[in-house]
Amino acid sequence: MSEPATAALPETETANAGERRRRGGGRGGERTRPGAGHSYLNLVNSLKPTELLSEDALEAIHETSLTVLEEIGMDIILPEARERMKAAGADVSEGSDRVRFDRGLIMEMIASVPSHFTLHARNPRRNVEIGGNNLVFAQVASAPFVADREGGRRAGNRKDFRKLLKLAQSYDVVHLTGGYPVEPVDIHASIRHLDCLSDLAKLTDKAFHVYSLGKQRNLDGLEIARIARGISAEQMEREPSLFTVINSSSPLRLDGPMLQGIIEMSSRNQVVIMTPFTLAGAMAPVTIAGALVQQNAEALCGIAFTQMVRKGDTRYLRRIYLQRRHEDRSARLRYAGIHEGGNRRRSVGPPLRLPLSHLEYQCREHPGRPVGL
Secondary structure: OOOOOOOOOOOOHHHHHHHHHHOOHHHHHHHHHOOOOOOOOEEOOOOOOOOOOHHHHHHHHHHHHHHHHHHHEEEOOOHHHHHHHHHHHHHEOOOEEEEEEOOOHHHHHHHHHOOEEEOOOOOHHHHHHEOOOEEOOOOOOEEEEEEEEEOOEOOOOOOHHHHHHHHHHHHOOOOOOOOOOOOOOOOOOOOHHHHHHHHHHHHOOOOEEOOOHHHHHHHHHHHHHHHHHHHHHHHHHHHOOOOEEOOOOOOOOOOOHHHHHHHHHHHHEEEEEEEEEOOEEOOOOHHHHHHHHHHHHHHHHHHHHHHHHHHHHHOOHHHHHHHHOOOOHHHHHHHOOOOOOOOOOOOOEEEEEHHHHHHHHHHHHHHOOOOOO
């Protein structure tokens, strides 16, 4: 029988080889270990949820929330949203922002919410299952500062933004990016989302988030996510590929940008996460029970509206989408840049067509993995 290959090596070389094997962890180890990188891709919580309230208490909060929506209602600060709610059966008062909802309507819309779905990433291995006992971890969103041992604490900037994206990409336990890991304030706010979403699509192969800070940002995010995956609008409607987070403006109020975000995302069958924000004694009743009732009412209203939009737009979805894309796509995705010296915005920049074409080319040439810059 022949000797192992290492027997022919000098003694020092054999020792070095063994040392390399022992230290072969990190990213190199992930590439060499069989099945490495898969264990964190889909996590399921096997623990029973902690019960903070009894079933009777939860039911009382829920029923009282429905009474609030029926008798007090919500301020809906967007005419288009009020029109959609009225068409779905809500009580809309002329000349007022206040909308009231029959509890049967709310429960009908809530019942139509899917209990489980897949959020699709550019790399199919990075798809995440939402619902049930599945656990999904995301990066923190919009931290104002970043710090490290070399540079200390500093304001968010694009260089550090990109570093944090690459860091998130390297960890399988970070399933998706939940927003900007740090806010890059060196990019003008008017076009910041274009640069950031482009970086998200190129430096990671995971699903990502778009901020609902105006209709235009949602439209741009939808188009960038579609191009990054290299799919048609029809396929993206079948396969949710982008998500947004909607915050209510307590007490009992949904503002214009948030409502526009719900409309643009839900009408294309993308994911909307509703997170009411209340502070007991400031924007809600001082008692915990009262705050929970208000918070639940706001959440129910937002979730119900996402379903009103989704159900109401089914027949007209493709026509509306194509019409909006046809309305001078290059003008909609106009790209204004930043001068080296600071935050001064160019008066008119070239259309985003070239950066998007570059993004489309890179994602097509390097499917299923980050492509760098």
